[in-house]
Amino acid sequence: MSEFVKGLEGIVAAQTEMSYINGEKGVLEYVGIPIGELSAHSTFEETVFLLWNRRLPTKGELAEFTGNLRDRYSMPDGIASRVTSVPKTAEPMHVLRTMISALGMHDTDPNANDADNARAKCLNILGQAPAMVAAFDRHRRGLPVIEPDTSLTFAENFLYMLNGEKPTETMARAFDICMILHADHGLNNSTFAARVVISTLSDVYSALTAAVGSLRGPLHGGANEGVMKMLNEVPSVDAVEDHVMGMLKRKDKIMGFGHRVYKAKDPRAKDLQGLAEQLAKDTGNEDLFAKSHAIEKIMEREVAAKGIYPNVDFYSATTYHCIGLQLDLFTPMFALSRLAGWSGHILEQLDGNRLFRPTADYIGPHAVAYTPIEKR
Numbered sequence: 001m002s003e004f005v006k007g008l009e010g011i012v013a014a015q016t017e018m019s020y021i022n023g024e025k026g027v028l029e030y031v032g033i034p035i036g037e038l039s040a041h042s043t044f045e046e047t048v049f050l051l052w053n054r055r056l057p058t059k060g061e062l063a064e065f066t067g068n069l070r071d072r073y074s075m076p077d078g079i080a081s082r083v084t085s086v087p088k089t090a091e092p093m094h095v096l097r098t099m100i101s102a103l104g105m106h107d108t109d110p111n112a113n114d115a116d117n118a119r120a121k122c123l124n125i126l127g128q129a130p131a132m133v134a135a136f137d138r139h140r141r142g143l144p145v146i147e148p149d150t151s152l153t154f155a156e157n158f159l160y161m162l163n164g165e166k167p168t169e170t171m172a173r174a175f176d177i178c179m180i181l182h183a184d185h186g187l188n189n190s191t192f193a194a195r196v197v198i199s200t201l202s203d204v205y206s207a208l209t210a211a212v213g214s215l216r217g218p219l220h221g222g223a224n225e226g227v228m229k230m231l232n233e234v235p236s237v238d239a240v241e242d243h244v245m246g247m248l249k250r251k252d253k254i255m256g257f258g259h260r261v262y263k264a265k266d267p268r269a270k271d272l273q274g275l276a277e278q279l280a281k282d283t284g285n286e287d288l289f290a291k292s293h294a295i296e297k298i299m300e301r302e303v304a305a306k307g308i309y310p311n312v313d314f315y316s317a318t319t320y321h322c323i324g325l326q327l328d329l330f331t332p333m334f335a336l337s338r339l340a341g342w343s344g345h346i347l348e349q350l351d352g353n354r355l356f357r358p359t360a361d362y363i364g365p366h367a368v369a370y371t372p373i374e375k376r
Ligand SMILES: CC(C)(COP(=O)(O)OP(=O)(O)OC[C@H]1O[C@@H](n2cnc3c(N)ncnc32)[C@H](O)[C@@H]1OP(=O)(O)O)[C@@H](O)C(=O)NCCC(=O)NCCS
Pocket: 218, 219, 220, 221, 223, 252, 253, 254, 255, 256, 257, 258, 259, 260, 261, 303, 306, 308, 311, 312, 313
């Protein structure tokens, strides 16, 4: 029997052709293309095509793929009415998880897992998920729901449905870059969850529901909200030193730092840092960026020797805040993008599937005599 490895650290549990990570060197590639190249030149739609087809599209293929995605921007009526009937106090991640699950009930053939059907379901969910989040947010703010605009990109359309007005080019591009950067990341916890569920030949809806549930945890995608809460707690740049040193003394985790795989600065954090700095300047949030930067400097001095560096969540917090998103929408933004990666992994898992069924190392007693209840 092989050795028990807590948290499956370093265990290779799947093969993928989508993203490559070198944690020591801080490298991330999608299908061999460095993430920085994609954030500089690609779009979210093109990146999804790349992940799902393991090659860049031609102009015609991209237009067709984009058109198909836009055709799916609207939720079915049954989902739209559900979104606006949930309690306004619900957390958006709970709403997204529940609505993706509910979507399975509106599919007349939900269990069809052949390659074409599974891909069509993934496209459907990716297309509709932004409307679920935006409609819920407007419902809880007491505002009318905005219908999607199929002339807009994925990023533009989401911000339009959320705010009721088309975003500026800068904001839309910044949001699009965030979507590219979060789209896939090897066998992270939520992706593993999706692959484990689909490996039973369950269905795409169940697998993606599990993935959303995993992502919301504070040790995973929920960390970006934790970063923002911490930034809000620190009143000024001058207060950063005492605040962070106090946390480190108490052995509190600083959200947005550390990673199971990266022992160098997460390459996505490098891109997001630049984006956060620019957006902070544009929106008068220089103080927020300055606080983030000061925290990074202290962490560099105190814990970089342990391989603890900023991860994707650290600067995405400032970025999302500057884009104007409410705190509890940060993790749903991660989910909207990661639906691309989860879906790609589901398709990979279905192609040559083998059921995930690891073993547990039993460490309890053996041959114990049964004690009748009156004698316990
Ligand atoms: C992501 C994370 C769960 C990875 O954890 P891991 O691989 O299990 O690493 P460990 O928790 O075992 O940490 C190893 C050491 O680094 C320290 N460390 C790790 N992350 C830290 C953080 N964010 N702040 C302060 N110290 C940290 C641990 O306290 C531990 O120190 P020790 O050896 O003195 O006990 C962890 O770094 C973390 O909780 N980060 C904050 C949450 C976060 O940003 N998550 C998003 C990931 S993309």
